[in-house]
Amino acid sequence: MIEFDGISFNELISSRIMAELGAHDPSYAGITHDQVPNRVTRFSFMAALARINGLAFFPKIAEFCEPELHHHCDAAVMTRGFFAPLCMVGGSKLIVAISNPWSPLAEEYLAPRFPGLEIVKIVTLVSEISRTIESVATNSGPSRSELEAIDVEDLDEGLSDFDVTSEHSEPMAQLIATIMADAVRTRASDIHFKVEKEDFYYSFRVDGDLGRKVEIPMKLKDRLDAFLLNLMKLPTEIRNTAPGISGRFTISYFRRSIDIRYERHRTYRGYHVTMRLLDKSNINVTLGKGTLAFDEETMFSLHRVMKIPAGIIVMSGPTGSGKSTTLNAILRELNRPEVNILTLENPVEDEVPGITHCDLKSPKEFKPMIASFMRSDPDIILMGEVRDLESAELAIEAAVTGHKVLTTIHTPRASQIIERFEQLGIERWKIAQTLKAACAQRLVKLLCPYCKEPVRGISELDRKTFSLDDSWAEIPLFNARPDGCPECRQSGYSGRTAILEIIPISPKISDLLSKGEMTPYELEMQIAAEGKLPSLRRSGLRLLREGKTDIQAVSQVIDMTYTDE
Numbered sequence: 218m219i220e221f222d223g224i225s226f227n228e229l230i231s232s233r234i235m236a237e238l239g240a241h242d243p244s245y246a247g248i249t250h251d252q253v254p255n256r257v258t259r260f261s262f263m264a265a266l267a268r269i270n271g272l273a274f275f276p277k278i279a280e281f282c283e284p285e286l287h288h289h290c291d292a293a294v295m296t297r298g299f300f301a302p303l304c305m306v307g308g309s310k311l312i313v314a315i316s317n318p319w320s321p322l323a324e325e326y327l328a329p330r331f332p333g334l335e336i337v338k339i340v341t342l343v344s345e346i347s348r349t350i351e352s353v354a355t356n357s358g359p360s361r362s363e364l365e366a367i368d369v370e371d372l373d374e375g376l377s378d379f380d381v382t383s384e385h386s387e388p389m390a391q392l393i394a395t396i397m398a399d400a401v402r403t404r405a406s407d408i409h410f411k412v413e414k415e416d417f418y419y420s421f422r423v424d425g426d427l428g429r430k431v432e433i434p435m436k437l438k439d440r441l442d443a444f445l446l447n448l449m450k451l452p453t454e455i456r457n458t459a460p461g462i463s464g465r466f467t468i469s470y471f472r473r474s475i476d477i478r479y480e481r482h483r484t485y486r487g488y489h490v491t492m493r494l495l496d497k498s499n500i501n502v503t504l505g506k507g508t509l510a511f512d513e514e515t516m517f518s519l520h521r522v523m524k525i526p527a528g529i530i531v532m533s534g535p536t537g538s539g540k541s542t543t544l545n546a547i548l549r550e551l552n553r554p555e556v557n558i559l560t561l562e563n564p565v566e567d568e569v570p571g572i573t574h575c576d577l578k579s580p581k582e583f584k585p586m587i588a589s590f591m592r593s594d595p596d597i598i599l600m601g602e603v604r605d606l607e608s609a610e611l612a613i614e615a616a617v618t619g620h621k622v623l624t625t626i627h628t629p630r631a632s633q634i635i636e637r638f639e640q641l642g643i644e645r646w647k648i649a650q651t652l653k654a655a656c657a658q659r660l661v662k663l664l665c666p667y668c669k670e671p672v673r674g675i676s677e678l679d680r681k682t683f684s685l686d687d688s689w690a691e692i693p694l695f696n697a698r699p700d701g702c703p704e705c706r707q708s709g710y711s712g713r714t715a716i717l718e719i720i721p722i723s724p725k726i727s728d729l730l731s732k733g734e735m736t737p738y739e740l741e742m743q744i745a746a747e748g749k750l751p752s753l754r755r756s757g758l759r760l761l762r763e764g765k766t767d768i769q770a771v772s773q774v775i776d777m778t779y780t781d782e
Contacts, residue, residue, distance in 0.1 A: 218231055219234060219253050221262055222259065222316070222342075222343040222344075223299075231250055233269055234253075234262075234266065235250070235253075237265040237268055237269050238253075238257060238262070238265050241261065242261065245257060249554075251554075251571060252552075255503075255550075259343075259344075263342055266316075266318055267340035269318070270318040272338055273340065274340045274341070275341050277345065278314045278339070278341045278349060279345055279348040281303055281304055282301065282303050282304070284352075284353045286305070287302065287353040289330045289331070290302065292353075293471060295350055296346070296347065296350055296473070297472050298320060299317050299346055300320075300322065300323035300346065301346050301350055302314075302327060305334070309333075310334060310335045310337050311331050311334040312337050312339060313327060313337065313338050313339070314339055314341045314345065315338050316341060318338065318340060323338065324336055347473065350471060351401075378468075379469065380468070380469040381393075381394040381398040389437075389440055389444050392437075392441070393441070393444060396419060397468055397477075399421075400421050401468075401475060403421060404423060405428075406423070407422040407493050407537075408490075408491070408492045409489070409492075410441070410490040411484075411489050412435075412438050412484060412486050413486055415435075416432060417434070417487075418431055418433060423706075424708070424710055424711075425660060425713060425773075426662075426708070438487055442481075445481075446462070446464075448466045451464055456488070460482060460483055461480070462479075462480070462482075463480055463481075465479060466479065475496045476494075476495040477492050478493040479491075479492050480492075503546060504519065504543075504547065509539075509543060509714075511715065511717060511751075514750075518717075518719045518751055519719065522654040523550060525621065525654065526621065527616060527653075528616050528651055528652065528653030529612055529616045529622045529623075529651050529653060530621070530622070530624075531603070531624055531625070531655055531656065532544055532623075532626075532657075532658055533627065533629075533657045534627075534658045535629070536627070537660070538715075538774075539658055539660050539713075539715050541562075541566055541567075541601070541625060542715075543715060543717075544599060544624075545566065545567040545569070548569060548597070554571070556596045557573075557594055557595050557597075558571070558573065558595070558597045558599070559573045559590050559595045559598050559599070560572060560599035561586055561587065561590065561598070561599070561600055561601060562575070562577065562599070563576065563577035563602075583607065583611075584607060587600075590615075591614075591618070596620065596621065597622075597623065598615055598620055599624070600624040601624070602627075603638075603641070606643070609642070609643050610643065612624055612651075613648075613651050617650075626638075630657055631655040631657035631718045631720045631741065632720060632738055632740055632741035634652070634737075635652065635730065645730065645733070646731040648730075649726075649728075649730035649731040650727055652722050653722055654721050654722065656718065656719050656720070657717070657753060658716070658717050659715070659753055659757075660714070660715055660774065661713060661714055661715075661766050661770055661771060661774055661775075662710040662712075662766060662770040663710060663712050663760075663765055663766055664695055664696075664697055664764070664770075665698070665701060665705035665711040667702050668701055668704070669697060669709070669764070670696050670698050671694070671695055672694050672695065673691065673693065673694075674691045674694065677690070679768055683778060684777065684778065693764075695764045696767045696769075697710055697769070697770070714760070716753055716757060716760070717753075718750075718751060718752045718753045720740065721750070726740060758771070
């Protein structure tokens with residue numbers, strides 16, 4: 218039985234899908250049902266469903282939706298049934314987007330609400346169904362009158378699973394629901410609440426940038442703080458006794474489960490709350506596609522790294538650079554029935570069928586969990602992050618005993634991974650013998666394809682600042698439009714893409730590092746001089762030359778003020 222994007226298909230239908238996929242692409246012919254979610258793209262899968270049923274497949278449909286049609290429907294029912302009415306044609310036909318052609322729910326639900334109309338179905342992605350419903354059903358934040366109407370005294374107790382797309386009678390619950398629903402709709406990665414001397418406000422981080430500040434009445438700061446702590450079942454007294462509070466809770470967005478990772482710390486005037494949104498329905502990423510659409514050079518180098526039988530593969534980069542997402546995509550590629558993969562994460566961000574995921578509840582659990590892992594016959598171990606000497610030693614130990622270990626660490630450059638392990642207290646020779654690949658990743662903002670503006674080359678000042686030769690003076694490029702357009706929410710950018718730097722540690726290099734005959738920086742310079750492996754700078758300039766981004770976006774995430782070539 219195949220399960221794909223939350224839809225389950227019985228054995229008969231699954232067999233038909235497999236036959237259609239094999240006929241469309243011979244590389245799909247040999248895969249099993251449980252490998253389909255990891256190996257088949259959403260576009261190929263949904264196109265196969267459409268062909269089997271003789272229906273048209275449209276990957277993008279949200280822009281064609283007539284909002285008034287949704288006034289007759291329940292958003293929760295449509296989300297659960299994977300369908301949405303789009304538009305009327307000629308006064309006699311209703312075009313309906315569906316994701317499961319075998320489900321009768323769309324016709325059964327819509328026919329009584331649109332009597333006399335012929336229902337014409339088209340197939341689209343599950344994510345497009347959600348996007349269509351979102352575009353009609355959500356708003357853009359609470360109004361001032363709604364904020365002022367909130368009572369600072371009453372407090373609703375016992376919220377365990379917070380539905381942000383339903384109506385709440387309690388004003389504070391409605392305020393938080395509205396803010397969080399708006400954050401999900403705008404694809405925000407984080408929500409920030411800040412208290413300053415005279416201001417209390419929130420803002421969203423979208424595509425790596427913090428957006429505008431939305432002010433909230435100061436009288437609500439303690440009320441909102443208590444409500445969020447209540448969501449996590451934490452006592453409100455903790456806010457006055459603990460300098461930092463960590464927690465998590467789950468929200469329901471049109472019956473879609475989204476994990477919220479909560480972090481709060483005291484400030485001079487009050488507190489600062491950061492909430493990371495982990496939307497698992499949007500995490501199903503694949504190497505070479507979407508955010509991880511690396512160029513051929515990077516993909517080849519990455520696949521070589523994945524062939525390493527044992528040792529440590531480390532992904533570095535700042536917070537929010539997509540390190541964990543890339544490692545989880547690598548795990549999807551490595552996931553085979555004959556391979557035992559264990560992960561230790563805090564929290565579990567991407568649950569992959571066939572992989573054993575373990576959730577780290579507290580730092581004290583780390584050492585006993587890894588010890589248990591080593592006795593569980595693993596082939597591949599994913600450690601969420603190397604934070605201290607203990608976690609570094611355990612990663613080294615796992616690699617020495619013949620396991621493949623994937624982990625992340627916070628360093629600006631790939632070569633600094635070795636120095637970071639040394640700073641934690643690991644001897645250089647141990648690092649050199651077990652580290653097999655040092656990788657650095659960044660997420661670069663992409664220009665909005667609807668409003669990006671053509672420009673001729675890069676100015677002389679920018680060429681000098683970013684160490685670019687004079688050939689960049691006349692190259693046709695694009696810049697972000699200052700005020701953007703409705704498609705990119707006036708930002709000028711739309712989405713991000715990952716770029717990678719990979720430094721493989723061969724036996725020869727390992728020996729030189731162990732003996733102190735080569736420094737990590739010299740290794741990086743040698744790799745750059747050879748020009749055979751992907752670097753952050755060259756990948757960033759490639760995106761710039763291809764018109765996918767601009768120099769401002771590249772320089773925000775990569776130090777372009779020097780050249781290593």
